[in-house]
Amino acid sequence: MKILITAFDAFGGEELNPSAQCLKLLPDQLGQAQILKQELPTIFGQAVGLVTEKIRQVKPDRVLHLGQAGGRSALSLERVAINLADAKHPDNAGQVPVDQAIQVHGSAAYFSNLPIKAMLEAILQAGIPAEISNTAGTFVCNQVMYQSLYLVDQEFPQMQAGFIHLPYSLAQILDKPGQPALGISDMVRGLEAGLDLLVSRG
Amino acid sequence: MKILITAFDAFGGEELNPSAQCLKLLPDQLGQAQILKQELPTIFGQAVGLVTEKIRQVKPDRVLHLGQAGGRSALSLERVAINLADAKHPDNAGQVPVDQAIQVHGSAAYFSNLPIKAMLEAILQAGIPAEISNTAGTFVCNQVMYQSLYLVDQEFPQMQAGFIHLPYSLAQILDKPGQPALGISDMVRGLEAGLDLLVSRG
Amino acid sequence: MKILITAFDAFGGEELNPSAQCLKLLPDQLGQAQILKQELPTIFGQAVGLVTEKIRQVKPDRVLHLGQAGGRSALSLERVAINLADAKHPDNAGQVPVDQAIQVHGSAAYFSNLPIKAMLEAILQAGIPAEISNTAGTFVCNQVMYQSLYLVDQEFPQMQAGFIHLPYSLAQILDKPGQPALGISDMVRGLEAGLDLLVSRG
Amino acid sequence: MKILITAFDAFGGEELNPSAQCLKLLPDQLGQAQILKQELPTIFGQAVGLVTEKIRQVKPDRVLHLGQAGGRSALSLERVAINLADAKHPDNAGQVPVDQAIQVHGSAAYFSNLPIKAMLEAILQAGIPAEISNTAGTFVCNQVMYQSLYLVDQEFPQMQAGFIHLPYSLAQILDKPGQPALGISDMVRGLEAGLDLLVSRG
Numbered sequence: 001m002k003i004l005i006t007a008f009d010a011f012g013g014e015e016l017n018p019s020a021q022c023l024k025l026l027p028d029q030l031g032q033a034q035i036l037k038q039e040l041p042t043i044f045g046q047a048v049g050l051v052t053e054k055i056r057q058v059k060p061d062r063v064l065h066l067g068q069a070g071g072r073s074a075l076s077l078e079r080v081a082i083n084l085a086d087a088k089h090p091d092n093a094g095q096v097p098v099d100q101a102i103q104v105h106g107s108a109a110y111f112s113n114l115p116i117k118a119m120l121e122a123i124l125q126a127g128i129p130a131e132i133s134n135t136a137g138t139f140v141c142n143q144v145m146y147q148s149l150y151l152v153d154q155e156f157p158q159m160q161a162g163f164i165h166l167p168y169s170l171a172q173i174l175d176k177p178g179q180p181a182l183g184i185s186d187m188v189r190g191l192e193a194g195l196d197l198l199v200s201r202g
Numbered sequence: 203m204k205i206l207i208t209a210f211d212a213f214g215g216e217e218l219n220p221s222a223q224c225l226k227l228l229p230d231q232l233g234q235a236q237i238l239k240q241e242l243p244t245i246f247g248q249a250v251g252l253v254t255e256k257i258r259q260v261k262p263d264r265v266l267h268l269g270q271a272g273g274r275s276a277l278s279l280e281r282v283a284i285n286l287a288d289a290k291h292p293d294n295a296g297q298v299p300v301d302q303a304i305q306v307h308g309s310a311a312y313f314s315n316l317p318i319k320a321m322l323e324a325i326l327q328a329g330i331p332a333e334i335s336n337t338a339g340t341f342v343c344n345q346v347m348y349q350s351l352y353l354v355d356q357e358f359p360q361m362q363a364g365f366i367h368l369p370y371s372l373a374q375i376l377d378k379p380g381q382p383a384l385g386i387s388d389m390v391r392g393l394e395a396g397l398d399l400l401v402s403r404g
Numbered sequence: 405m406k407i408l409i410t411a412f413d414a415f416g417g418e419e420l421n422p423s424a425q426c427l428k429l430l431p432d433q434l435g436q437a438q439i440l441k442q443e444l445p446t447i448f449g450q451a452v453g454l455v456t457e458k459i460r461q462v463k464p465d466r467v468l469h470l471g472q473a474g475g476r477s478a479l480s481l482e483r484v485a486i487n488l489a490d491a492k493h494p495d496n497a498g499q500v501p502v503d504q505a506i507q508v509h510g511s512a513a514y515f516s517n518l519p520i521k522a523m524l525e526a527i528l529q530a531g532i533p534a535e536i537s538n539t540a541g542t543f544v545c546n547q548v549m550y551q552s553l554y555l556v557d558q559e560f561p562q563m564q565a566g567f568i569h570l571p572y573s574l575a576q577i578l579d580k581p582g583q584p585a586l587g588i589s590d591m592v593r594g595l596e597a598g599l600d601l602l603v604s605r606g
Numbered sequence: 607m608k609i610l611i612t613a614f615d616a617f618g619g620e621e622l623n624p625s626a627q628c629l630k631l632l633p634d635q636l637g638q639a640q641i642l643k644q645e646l647p648t649i650f651g652q653a654v655g656l657v658t659e660k661i662r663q664v665k666p667d668r669v670l671h672l673g674q675a676g677g678r679s680a681l682s683l684e685r686v687a688i689n690l691a692d693a694k695h696p697d698n699a700g701q702v703p704v705d706q707a708i709q710v711h712g713s714a715a716y717f718s719n720l721p722i723k724a725m726l727e728a729i730l731q732a733g734i735p736a737e738i739s740n741t742a743g744t745f746v747c748n749q750v751m752y753q754s755l756y757l758v759d760q761e762f763p764q765m766q767a768g769f770i771h772l773p774y775s776l777a778q779i780l781d782k783p784g785q786p787a788l789g790i791s792d793m794v795r796g797l798e799a800g801l802d803l804l805v806s807r808g
Contacts, residue, residue: 109486127372138538183384310715313714336743585679585788
């Protein structure tokens with residue numbers, strides 16, 4: 001089994017992105033599964049371009065995208081990606097798309113076909129806070145999740161894809177009183193529990 | 203240097219109290235300082251009785267009380283204890299004191315005489331979220347902090363005493379969506395950084 | 405112009421539902437538009453049955469569903485409804501559907517075809533907190549919104565439909581410290597501003 | 607009975623202060639009680655100077671200070687003022703006092719001698735969210751409350767004084783997603799209920 005995991009670089013004035021930090025700490029092999037890692041720029045268009053290229057080249061069995069969702073307090077397993085790019089703040093290239101479709105002929109939304117509820121249980125069993133989320137937003141994170149599920153629909157019906165949003169890391173909230181966060185090592189532990197579940201399911 | 207550290211048992215329907223978990227994991231020796239540990243029942247009167255007894259017996263140079271403040275997202279260095287016991291929920295013996303003075307002849311409040319701002323910096327430097335708090339509440343935590351500072355005022359002028367409130371641990375929020383938490387090992391790391399500061403100051 | 409507005413009865417242990425309270429206070433006529441009101445039971449299946457029947461009977465030009473989203477602090481104009489019923493808590497008939505499609509042959513999601521961004525501006529202009537929301541949840545609210553947009557897609561292409569989630573009312577948070585709320589009359593004022601926009605657009 | 611009510615001008619980048627808005631809308635007479643109003647600058651030293659002057663001149667029976675506590679969701683009846691000025695942000699004159707005593711020979715704290723729990727009940731009975739708060743902070747609000755209670759202690763033993771913190775108004779959160787607020791007219795209604803209680807108690 002080949003699992004492609006992606007993460008984003010820092011954006012929105014942050015110096016770090018917990019998803020990129022977690023990605024580095026995840027193992028390259030998990031049981032019988034090979035882990036392939038790809039960092040993405042937080043840039044509309046570029047990120048999905050890279051993801052598409054990588055998926056076509058690697059043909060992974062599973063794709064797990066990671067990203068930061070500041071303000072959340074738990075690992076958020078995203079349920080659904082919607083066909084919309086609508087930014088409130090510029091991406092890392094200064095783009096601020098408004099109410100744009102991601103794929104003109106795509107479905108209004110795609111549900112993740114990862115076993116998110118089983119993954120949720122596995123992460124909670126590992127003692128790490130986690131939840132199902134019903135929105136991946138309308139920024140680059142959602143675009144990347146949508147694109148992978150569009151590729152499942154159009155080209156790779158055997159592939160499973162999904163997205164986990166991560167809270168701020170502890171380092172990010174040192175100057176943000178009242179914001180929730182999780183330690184990087186705890187987030188990695190939760191992600192490994194979720195990936196273990198994927199691998200054990202085969 | 204002798205440092206007395208106390209923590210509370212679980213209360214309010216919780217099965218764990220992060221302060222008691224942290225207490226167990228703190229070292230017994232820190233540089234030149236000896237760490238003395240005491241768990242307290244979350245019971246008005248009993249906890250302060252035990253604290254008073256222990257302080258008179260051990261004559262510690264520093265007293266650091268630990269307790270749980272569910273809903274906070276950072277280690278909270280308490281600035282001040284007030285002369286009031288006023289519970290919304292029963293303590294572990296079923297007591298619900300209302301608007302009672304802790305010491306009839308005590309000051310309306312005592313400020314912690316620990317170097318809380320230097321400790322704050324030390325904890326943040328260690329990468330653990332921390333903040334100064336202006337209220338330790340009116341439950342057993344505040345009563346214990348008040349009592350130790352009353353003893354500083356009345357009997358042990360060389361002693362320094364204070365309180366650090368801890369967020370929920372990760373285990374506690376697995377079924378509390380949206381609540382902030384910190385991992386036990388991260389909290390311990392923060393507490394050690396604060397204690398190191400105390401020891402290095404002599 | 406005929407505008408059908410619906411609201412829900414109380415659920416989840418609450419004695420009131422702010423949507424039903426607002427519905428009663430909205431006018432029956434707004435400029436050239438006739439307002440038709442329908443309260444719905446917070447029951448999967450029954451609510452959408454009533455909505456479908458009412459829409460086929462009345463053939464409204466616009467449909468605005470209202471519902472309660474406790475914990476939010478602003479009027480939430482929902483962007484999208486997803487083809488999923490997945491309850492954490494029982495509805496008012498004790499049903500707890502898990503991962504069920506709303507319409508087996510429906511789209512994965514439908515975007516509201518109301519001018520939600522223009523309505524947002526109108527509500528903010530009226531001084532009432534409002535926001536675009538990217539999830540209407542997976543409870544009865546989402547089911548009703550999905551069903552109306554499904555009917556737009558299948559039977560009534562000229563109809564516009566959408567959903568506004570309301571915060572708790574002040575009365576609901578008297579015993580819920582820390583929860584945000586809005587006064588009923590403020591919510592009504594915001595809804596009227598949004599409806600005025602709809603009417604003026606024709 | 608003479609009741610002096612004070613409020614603050616806008617600070618911290620805000621254009622409005624809900625306390626000043628409420629002050630204008632409160633009546634000048636309430637039953638047998640005469641209401642005297644005084645707006646204060648959000649400036650350490652100046653505000654307490656004005657309050658002291660006004661109290662000595664008017665000799666009010668009751669003093670109720672109002673101020674803004676952005677982020678709170680209910681009217682907060684402050685229980686206690688502490689002898690400390692410690693600002694994180696500059697006041698309206700650019701001052702940022704750090705760990706300064708308000709009155710060198712004052713008590714560490716003074717408890718409000720208003721009947722805050724009876725006022726709390728009266729406000730809740732009026733349907734307005736309210737709570738007892740154990741900290742008025744360490745900014746100008748706390749300084750003013752401390753000063754009035756210091757004057758009770760030193761010069762005017764028959765006077766009762768206290769502080770109510772107000773949430774943001776609706777207008778203030780239009781650009782602050784997720785922040786709680788209350789409408790000005792609702793806050794005024796709550797304040798009147800609290801004042802009615804004071805007047806009825808004589």
